[in-house]
Amino acid sequence: MKFALKALSLAVVASASTFTFADDEPALPFGFSFSGSAAVTTDYRFRGLTQTQNDPAVQAGFTLAHDSGLYLGLWGSNVDFGEGSPSLELDPSIGFATTLESFVSKPVLDVGMVYYNYPSADDLNWLEFYGKLTFASVFTEGDSLLTNVNYTNDYVAADTDSWNINAGYAIPFGSTGFGGVANVGYTVVSDEDKYSFGDDDNYVDWKVGVTYAFQSIPGATAELAAVGTNIDTDNLDHVTARGVETGAVFTLTKTF
Numbered sequence: 426m427k428f429a430l431k432a433l434s435l436a437v438v439a440s441a442s443t444f445t446f447a448d449d450e451p452a453l454p455f456g457f458s459f460s461g462s463a464a465v466t467t468d469y470r471f472r473g474l475t476q477t478q479n480d481p482a483v484q485a486g487f488t489l490a491h492d493s494g495l496y497l498g499l500w501g502s503n504v505d506f507g508e509g510s511p512s513l514e515l516d517p518s519i520g521f522a523t524t525l526e527s528f529v530s531k532p533v534l535d536v537g538m539v540y541y542n543y544p545s546a547d548d549l550n551w552l553e554f555y556g557k558l559t560f561a562s563v564f565t566e567g568d569s570l571l572t573n574v575n576y577t578n579d580y581v582a583a584d585t586d587s588w589n590i591n592a593g594y595a596i597p598f599g600s601t602g603f604g605g606v607a608n609v610g611y612t613v614v615s616d617e618d619k620y621s622f623g624d625d626d627n628y629v630d631w632k633v634g635v636t637y638a639f640q641s642i643p644g645a646t647a648e649l650a651a652v653g654t655n656i657d658t659d660n661l662d663h664v665t666a667r668g669v670e671t672g673a674v675f676t677l678t679k680t681f
Contacts, residue, residue, distance in 0.1 A: 462486050
């Protein structure tokens with residue numbers, strides 16, 4: 426499968442969005458807690474690539490967690506891969522998260538799997554495994570560093586192995602409510618005859634932006650970021666090229 430707008434979108438349909446845990450989770454019996462988030466964004470980008478042909482998206486995620494560290498999640502968004510494509514992505518996940526108390530920095534380890542699911546197009550569904558480490562207050566109070574590795578043996582249902590590695594950093598700008606975010610990722614597939622990014626079997630994606638936390642609305646944040654990739658667009662049409670080139674993305678999020 427070679428690079429095309431529809432193929433590109435299917436290749437990155439993974440929600441990628443980590444479920445957001447609210448600071449004050451509703452108390453439930455038997456050690457359970459519930460949290461979630463809702464968001465509107467000007468462009469649903471996953472690993473740098475548009476999932477909505479550069480159009481807006483409405484998204485929501487929910488997590489049911491247990492004191493043991495086990496959790497179940499569900500995340501959804503509208504999508505648009507072109508004519509005849511599904512319009513909804515609904516991704517269930519299951520995982521285990523724990524704080525590594527034996528380390529001085531006490532990072533949080535999170536391992537699990539996510540199933541990228543399109544209710545009206547079962548042949549596009551695929552499963553990915555992930556492992557994440559999150560470090561808090563790395564360089565200054567309140568900042569965080571996230572590193573993660575993702576693997577699948579059925580990338581975008583194309584029957585090829587794929588690895589993705591990613592690192593993200595967030596830092597508050599004092600007590601102003603503003604902050605900065607930066608992210609870089611690398612994705613590679615094992616068989617470029619089954620799927621490729623342009624004429625290559627790998628690509629790099631990035632994000633750099635600023636955030637703002639609304640003091641008057643707990644859990645509400647805004648983000649403006651530049652998101653893009655290094656995929657060669659020389660042989661791509663204008664619409665396809667826009668989906669991988671660097672562009673501005675504005676997102677409003679509310680956690681609960």
